Amino acid sequence: MTTAVFATRPTPAGPFTAVVDADGYVLASGWTASVDDLLPLIHDSLAPDEVTEGDLGPVGEALDRYLGGDLTAIDDVPVRQRSGPYREHAWEVLRTVPAGAPVTYTGYAGKTGRPAAVRAAAGACAHNAAALFVPCHRVLRTDGSLGGFRWGLPVKRWLLDHEAG
16 A cells, blocks of 8 residues: 655645655646645556545755745656656656746757757647656746646746746
8 A cells, every 4th residue: 555645835826736656756846735636646656545635744844945036946856757658758857947037948959968859848748747856847838938837827937937037
C-alpha cells in the first residue's frame, strides 16, 4: 500500500496544494485548494492508495523559501512523473530553465534536442503534473505572450513577475 501526504498553503497567487509521496517526491502540485484537482494528474503507476493531509516537509520548506525570494529553492525538489520518453526528457530539460529567464516554446523544443517538436514541447508543458517544481510557467509564446497555463494566466503572470525580481 502506497501513501502520500498533501497540504495547501496560501501564496500571493492563491492557494497552492502539493501531493508528496512517502519518499519525499512531488507527485502533483498546483494552484488549487482541493487535492481532488491534483489526484487525476498523477500517472496511474505512481498513484498512491491513500492520501492524507499533513506536513510537506522539505517540499514545504522549499516552497516557503521560493515565496520568500530564494528562487532556486525549488530547483532540487524531487519530482516523480511518468509518460513517454520524450515527455519525461522534456520535463527534465524544463527544470534547467532558470528563474527570470523564460524561453519560448520554440526555444524549449530546441533545448530538448528536437527543435521541430514545438507541439510536443508544448504538450509536455500542458501535461506537467508538478507545477512550479517543473516550471512550465517559464515557457512563453514566440511573441512573448503568456500562452496557456493549467492554473490560469494570472498565476503564470504572478510567477514570472516574482521571478523577474
